[in-house]
Amino acid sequence: MQPRKSLLAGVLTAGLVIAPAAVLPASADTTVPTVTAEEAIEAAAVPAAEGTEKISLLSFNDFHGALSPDFSGTQFADTVEDYRAAFEAAQGEGSTLFTSAGDLIGASASVSNVQQDEPTLEIMNALGLDVSAAGNHEFDKGLDDLQDRVLEIADFDVLAANFVDPETKDPVLSSHEVFEVGGVTVAVIGAVPNNLYATTTGAGLEGNEVPYHVDAVNEVARMLSDGVEDEDNEEADIIVASYHDGADGNGSLEEETARSEVFERIVNDTDPAVDVIFNGHSHQAYDYDTTVPTEDGTKNRPVVQAGQSGNLLAAVELEIDAETSEVLGYESSLIEQSEQDAAAAAAESEATAAVYALEQAAVAEFEELQKTEIGEIDASITTDYQVRIAESGSWRAGGTRRQETTLGNWAANALKDRVALSNPAVDLGVTNSGGLRAELLYDRFTAGGEFTAKPTAAHGKVTLGEVLDFAPFGNTLVYFDLPGSSIKQVLEENWQNGQKTNHLGWSEELTYTFDESRAQDDKVTGIWIGGEPVEMDQMYTIATLSFLGDTSWVGTGNRAPDGYEGFATGQQGYVDLGIMDNQAYQEYIQAQTAATGDIRPDFSKNSVQVTGAPGTVAPGEEIVLTLDDLELDSDGAGDATGVAVAFETADGTVTELGSQAIAAEGETATLTGISAPGTAAEGTLVMTVTYDDRYASTSEVRLPLSVTGTGQPGAGTDNPNKGPGNDSGRDNPNKGPGNNSGNHDGGRAPGANQGNGTVPRSS
Helix, strand or coil, X not given: CCCCCCCEEECCCCCCCCCXXXXXXXXXXXXXXXXXXXXXXXXXXXXXXXXXXXXXXXXECCCCCCCCCCCHHXXXXXXXXXXXXXXXXXXXXXXXXXXXXXCCCCCCCHHHHCCCCHHHHHHHHHHCCCEEECCCHHHCCCXXXXXXXXXXXXXXXXXXXXXXXXXXXXXXXXXXXXXXXXXXXXXXXXXXXXXXXXXXXXXXXXXXXXXXXXXXXXXXXXXXXXXXXXXXXXXXXXEEEEECCCCCCCCCHHHHHHHCHHHHHHHHHCCCCCCEEECCCCCCEEEEEEEEEECCEEEEEEEEEECCCCCEEEEEEEEEECCCCCEEEEEEEEEECCCCCHHHHHXXXXXXXXXXXXXXXXXXXXXXXXXCEEEEECCCECCCHHHHHHXXXXXXXXXXXXXXXXXXXXXXXHHHHHHCXXXXXXXXXXXXXXXXXXXXXXXXXXXXXXXXXCCHHHCCEEEHHHHHHHCCCCCEEEEEEEEHHHHHHHHHCCEECCEECCCCXXXXXXXXXXXXXXXXXXXXXXXXXXXXXXXXXXXXXXXXXXXXXXXXXXXCCCCCHHHCHHHCCCCEEEEEEEXXXXXXXXXXXXXXXXXXXXXXXXXXXXXXXXXXCCCEECCCCECCCEEECCXXXXXXXXXXXXXXXXXXXXXXXXXXXXXXXXXXXXXXXXXXXXXXXXXXXXXXXXXXXXXXXXXXXXXXXXXXXXXXXXCCCCCCCCCCCCCCXXXXXCCCCCCXXXXXXXXXXXXXXXXXXXXXXXXXXXX
């Protein structure tokens, strides 16, 4: 089916008065009904009553380039084509309008993403998409890309009434488009989310304004319904508002309007001239019937959102008076995606056949693109899968989730680095160990959990396929603020029921100490960010994955993601950038390779176990404590060889206290013969652990220490928060472990083998 020709694509000019819209009472159907494709086809075949005609307005949202080797794009096309054919067979050709509520592209599945979303645009052309609202992700590659590339490929327009020039107040894109559907004119008004600038990183948007979407939609709707028609002022029988915004959940309408002021305004303040409201952005599925006050009384209006990725198709069938074009009533539904075999579906429809061919070609191209080299790697960056070899004789890519690893910390650094492009104030990056499903190896691949040798010419190269293998879940990048107390809670939740079950990967800024002998929720004994003790009541900005940042489980009785409830405790300012995790890792690899020549592992530890630590000692008194779990088990990690001890006061004065060697192949060091400074002072005990890996890495362990005349060894060890929140070292600019590893200085140990990081090392 070819795209239907519109009557006029409009750009609303400035100068119209925006009057306040009526406040509408919220009423709701509390269910979320869906129908199968077969049920929808059967219902669509019911003819209109005498004296009336029926049209159907279709919408989907947040497709995000959902093409796949399973041919999900073809199954979506089958859903649209089968319903549309049945409806138009009963109501007449041209009685449907096929629309999108935004995020058709951007933050896309890998097949489409690595091909700049061109396959998705071509598929929507083949499927006859009539028009799309602009979502935030249509802007991900910049305004120029949207206007000069995307709109050149697309046979449909992209609408945004509330993305305007700051001087003229005219929309930068088309605000609306008017179509002839059946025997009536239908206008579709598009709107981007109010927080557009917080949810995309595209270039060229700066300087343009984003007025409140409800106000912008109302301005266009009043122009379309004011009874005046000329070249600058169109009229429409039916008006559709396609907001790329919506409810945060799919409870009752009363619940959702109470939860979200934005959604409440969409429902209650959208002008009564609007007959149908489609939503997007929040990836929810709902079908609400609302009551709208009008000059003559009230009318009913549907507010519908169709999930994400083409898993649902919204259909609003309007019954219209054949003489007056007045809407007499409607039926709305959410149609489930067809499960028919893609090849069989393609045999039923010319449009579906075209989509199938395009998706097949896109998948084949993707499989070739997976071989694309995107950067250089100096040594393997891994989980600790070789520990599984030593302990059980077997392994799987991704390794045990209970230990700190170079890949976990590297991924957290990448997340922080990418989010910092949108929010430079981000403090930390963090990722879950269960999300790391393969390794980044110097001379081997681990696709599917199997070792396969890289060709010699590919040694030290990273391919796109490797990134997609180790980060396959399609999470998006998010950031939010957490109090220091919640960071401590999250760290404590590495242990569940007293047992270590997971280990989060953290960016290099965060270091912490722990004591596993302590009680559950009391094992973490000190936390530092950038060398400063964490304040329990201070807010810190965290960059992570949508999986860990999710709070939809709260209050439902469901388990938090991987059991980490702390990410929801006190969470504020949640922003989903919509950038796919594997895209962020790809960009990080490319940026690091361009800047330093390669990516490489950091063998320093963010976390070290400390037992017997004194909180207070007397001047000159021996300091006795034990450091444990000093070494990583990732490929290429060296043995701890020594520890140097210093005392640092708040003014930055450093007193060297001595050093000692660590026994070969030992992960434990007990300080002996190290004495406190000879004069009383408040400060921080700084212990620097050295390693014999190829980069001569170091880890830094920090502990608060009070040197007084009454100190006793072991004093203060019952206070798990002695480090975080105290005043010692607060002005110290030095960073914690991981910052002295020489990670990108290009240095190597003499004679180091380029591939030695790939040999499994037993612990």
